[in-house]
Amino acid sequence: MDVPDYTPVDAPVPQGEVVIERACTAQDLGPKLNRTAADVVHFLLQAGEMLTATHSLSDDMIELFAEDIGANIRLVDPGEEQEVELQKLLEMDANETPDGPLRPPVVTVMGHVDHGKTLLLDRIRNANVVEGEAGGITQHIGAYQVEHNNKRLTFLDTPGHEAFTAMRARGARATDIVILMVAADDGVMPQTIEAINHAKAAEVPILVAVNKIDRDNADPQKAIAGVAEHGLVPEAWGGDTIFQEVSALKNLGIEELLDHLLLLAEVEDLRSDPQGRATGVVLESNLNIGRGPVATVLVQRGTLRVGDPLVAGASWGRVRALLDDHGENVSEAGPSTPVQVLGLSDVADAGDVFVVAASEKLANRVASKREHWQRQSSLGREAHALSGGARLEDIFSQIQRGEAATLNMVVKADVNGSLEAVTESLRKLERNEVKIRFVHRGVGGITENDVALAAASNATILGFNVRPDRKARELAETEKVEVRSYEIIYKLLEDIEAAMLGMLTPEFDEVVTGEAEVREVFRVPRVGSVAGCFVLNGVIKRGSGVRFLRQGTIIWKGEISSLKRFAEDAREVAAGFECGIGLSNFQDLKQGDVIETFENRLVERSLDN
Ligand code: GDP
Numbered sequence: 001m002d003v004p005d006y007t008p009v010d011a012p013v014p015q016g017e018v019v020i021e022r023a024c025t026a027q028d029l030g031p032k033l034n035r036t037a038a039d040v041v042h043f044l045l046q047a048g049e050m051l052t053a054t055h056s057l058s059d060d061m062i063e064l065f066a067e068d069i070g071a072n073i074r075l076v077d078p079g080e081e082q083e084v085e086l087q088k089l090l091e092m093d094a095n096e097t098p099d100g101p102l103r104p105p106v107v108t109v110m111g112h113v114d115h116g117k118t119l120l121l122d123r124i125r126n127a128n129v130v131e132g133e134a135g136g137i138t139q140h141i142g143a144y145q146v147e148h149n150n151k152r153l154t155f156l157d158t159p160g161h162e163a164f165t166a167m168r169a170r171g172a173r174a175t176d177i178v179i180l181m182v183a184a185d186d187g188v189m190p191q192t193i194e195a196i197n198h199a200k201a202a203e204v205p206i207l208v209a210v211n212k213i214d215r216d217n218a219d220p221q222k223a224i225a226g227v228a229e230h231g232l233v234p235e236a237w238g239g240d241t242i243f244q245e246v247s248a249l250k251n252l253g254i255e256e257l258l259d260h261l262l263l264l265a266e267v268e269d270l271r272s273d274p275q276g277r278a279t280g281v282v283l284e285s286n287l288n289i290g291r292g293p294v295a296t297v298l299v300q301r302g303t304l305r306v307g308d309p310l311v312a313g314a315s316w317g318r319v320r321a322l323l324d325d326h327g328e329n330v331s332e333a334g335p336s337t338p339v340q341v342l343g344l345s346d347v348a349d350a351g352d353v354f355v356v357a358a359s360e361k362l363a364n365r366v367a368s369k370r371e372h373w374q375r376q377s378s379l380g381r382e383a384h385a386l387s388g389g390a391r392l393e394d395i396f397s398q399i400q401r402g403e404a405a406t407l408n409m410v411v412k413a414d415v416n417g418s419l420e421a422v423t424e425s426l427r428k429l430e431r432n433e434v435k436i437r438f439v440h441r442g443v444g445g446i447t448e449n450d451v452a453l454a455a456a457s458n459a460t461i462l463g464f465n466v467r468p469d470r471k472a473r474e475l476a477e478t479e480k481v482e483v484r485s486y487e488i489i490y491k492l493l494e495d496i497e498a499a500m501l502g503m504l505t506p507e508f509d510e511v512v513t514g515e516a517e518v519r520e521v522f523r524v525p526r527v528g529s530v531a532g533c534f535v536l537n538g539v540i541k542r543g544s545g546v547r548f549l550r551q552g553t554i555i556w557k558g559e560i561s562s563l564k565r566f567a568e569d570a571r572e573v574a575a576g577f578e579c580g581i582g583l584s585n586f587q588d589l590k591q592g593d594v595i596e597t598f599e600n601r602l603v604e605r606s607l608d609n
Contacts, residue, residue, distance in 0.1 A: 008039045013071040020062055020073045026053040029062060033071045040065055077373070100273030103335040104145065104152040105265035106174060106298065108164055109209075110195035111181030116211040119248040120181065121157045124258070127251070142284035142296040143338030144325040148258040153265075154298070154336045156283065165449070167351045168202050168456045172281040174298055177264055179257070180208045180227070184218035184245070188226035190442050194449065196230050197440040201457050205264060206232060207242050209257055214247040272335035277356035278304035282312050283338065285348045293344045297354055304339065305332045309360040313352035316367035317344040318360055407500075408459035410440045410450050412466050414553045418489075419443055422464050425493050434500050445552010446483060448472050455479040462492065465554045467547065467596065470515060470537060487554065514538035514597040516581065521589045529587045530562070530580045533595060540579060541572040544597040548586060556586045560597070 011034040026040035037053040043065050066073040109117045128146035143156045167174050178199040199206050210220045233239020242260050246253035278299050285295040308319045320343030324330045333339040357363035413419035439457045446468035454461050463485040476483045486492040520532035542563040548556040562582035563570050573579040
C-alpha cells in the first residue's frame with residue numbers, strides 16, 4: 001500500500017503507565033501518548049489498517065501503536081476506572097457496617113436433572129409458608145422465603161447451576177448454601193459432578209440431600225459413597241459434609257434437612273445490617289406487558305423501600321411498587337428478602353448488582369454512563385476479567401512476573417478412562433511455580449455450560465476426543481473462552497507445557513467450516529452408507545477434513561468422499577440446504593449424528609513475553 005510521506009511527532013512519551021480505554025479512537029489515543037490523532041492514523045495505515053480518527057480501535061491496534069512509540073499502557077474497559085468511583089459515590093453514606101443482626105441464609109438447590117430439585121423446592125415452599133402469608137397465591141418470582149422453627153430461610157427457586165454460574169460470572173454472590181441433590185436410585189451423575197464443582201469453585205458450603213429413598217431400588221449408601229469420591233465425605237466417615245436422606249415425594253426427611261440448613265447457617269454466622277440504603281443482586285428480570293420491566297432482586301444489605309431511587313447495571317428508576325413472593329404489595333424488604341421491583345427503566349441483567357442511590361438524579365447519571373460504556377465495550381472488547389488463576393495464553397506472563405501461577409482448566413473427554421489419563425498426565429506437568437486447577441472434569445461433548453463455567457472461573461477448556469457444540473462455540477466466542485480440542489494425548493501435553501514455557505508457537509488451528517446433521521441413512525450398493533444431511537451452519541465442501549460426532553464425541557475422522565445435491569455431484573453445499581454425504585471407510589452412520597468439516601489455518605499465538 002502506498003503511504004504518503006508523513007513525519008510523525010517526535011515528543012517523549014509519557015512516563016509510567018498510561019491507562020487507555022478499550023475501543024477508544026485515534027483522537028482519544030494520540031493526545032494521551034503525546035501524539036496527534038494523525039500520528040495514530042498514519043501508523044495504522046502503514047500497518048495496513050485504513051481508519052479514520054474517529055473510528056474505534058481494537059486492542060491490538062492500540063497495543064501496536066503504544067509499542068511502536070515505546071509507551072507503557074494498560075488497557076481497561078470503558079468506564080472501568082470510573083466505575084469504581086461511581087460505586088463509591090453511590091454507596092457514600094450507605095451503611096458501612098458489614099455486621100448487624102443475623103439474616104436468613106440464601107439457599108440454592110443443584111444436582112442432576114430429574115433427581116428431584118423442583119419437587120423438593122415445591123415441598124419446602126408449600127409446607128413452610130411464612131406465618132400470616134398463607135392466604136397469598138404462590139408466585140414464582142425466582143426465589144421465596146419460608147419459616148422453619150421460627151427462623152426464615154430464603155430459597156432461590158431456579159434449580160440448576162446455569163443461574164448460579166451466570167451470577168458468579170458477573171461477580172455476584174447470591175448463595176450462602178448449596179443443597180446438592182442426588183437421587184438414591186441413580187447415584188452420582190455428570191450434572192451432580194458439575195454441581196459439586198460449581199459450588200466448590202464458588203466456595204459455598206454444600207449440604208447433600210440423598211433423595212428418592214422411598215424407591216424400591218434406592219441405594220442411599222452407594223449414592224453417598226459416590227458423592228464422597230468427589231471430596232464430600234460424610235461426618236460418619238470422618239469428613240465434615242452433612243448428608244440427609246429425603247424423599248421429596250413422600251415428604252420424608254425434609255424437616256431434618258431444614259434443621260441442618262439452619263444449623264449450617266448458624267455456623268456461617270450470616271449477618272447483615274438492615275439499616276441504610278439497600279444493595280443486592282438482580283435474580284431475574286423481564287418485560288411484563290402492562291407493568292413494564294420487572295426485576296426480582298435479592299436484598300443483601302439495608303432495606304429497600306417503595307420510592308427509593310435505584311440503579312441496577314444500566315437500568316434505573318424510582319421503585320414504584322414492591323411485590324413479595326406471594327404477589328402481595330409490600331412497602332419494604334430487608335436483607336435476604338427476594339422481592340419484585342416495578343418502576344425500572346429497563347430490563348436489568350440477572351447478576352447485576354443493584355444499589356439504592358442518594359438521589360434519582362445520581363441513579364440516572366450512573367445508569368446512563370454505564371449504558372454508554374456497555375455500548376463502547378461491545379465495540380472493542382477483547383480482554384477478559386481476571387478472577388484468580390489464569391488461562392493458557394496468560395500463564396507464562398504470570399509466571400514471569402513471579403506470581404504463583406494457577407492454570408484453570410475445564411477438561412472434557414469421551415470416556416472416563418481418557419479423562420483420568422488426561423488429568424493424571426496434566427498433573428505431572430505441575431511445578432512449584434505453576435499449579436493446575438481443574439475447575440471441572442467430565443465425560444461428554446463440550447457444552448454451553450462448560451463454557452459458562454470456564455468464563456466464570458477464567459479457565460481454558462480442554463477437550464479430548466470431544467468437540468464443542470454450536471451453542472458452546474458461540475458462547476466461547478462472545479466470552480473469549482479458549483477451547484482446545486485434541487485427539488492425541490501427547491500433543492495436548494506438549495501444548496500445555498509449551499504454554500507454561502511461553503513457547504506456544506504458531507500452529508495450525510482447525511477452523512470449523514461447516515456443520516451438517518444426519519437426517520437419514522441410505523445404503524447404496526457398492527458405495528456403502530450415504531448420509532442424507534441438512535447443513536446447519538457454514539458450508540460443507542468436498543475434500544475438506546471431517547469429524548463425525550455423536551453427542552459431541554468424536555467417533556470418526558477422515559475426509560468427505562462424495563457430496564451430492566439431489567443426484568448431482570456438488571462441490572459445496574451451504575447452510576439451509578440438504579445434501580448427501582458419503583464418507584470414505586466409515587459406514588456406521590446414525591440419524592442425529594453431526595458431521596463437522598474443518599480446515600487448517602495458520603494461527604499466530606500471541607504471548608506477551
Ligand atoms: P429436577 O429435574 O431435579 O427438578 O427433578 P423433578 O423435581 O422434576 O423430579 C423428577 C421426577 O422425579 C418427577 O417425576 C418427580 O415426581 C420424581 N421424584 C422427585 N422426588 C422424588 C422422590 O423422593 N421419590 C420418588 N419416587 N420420586 C421423586
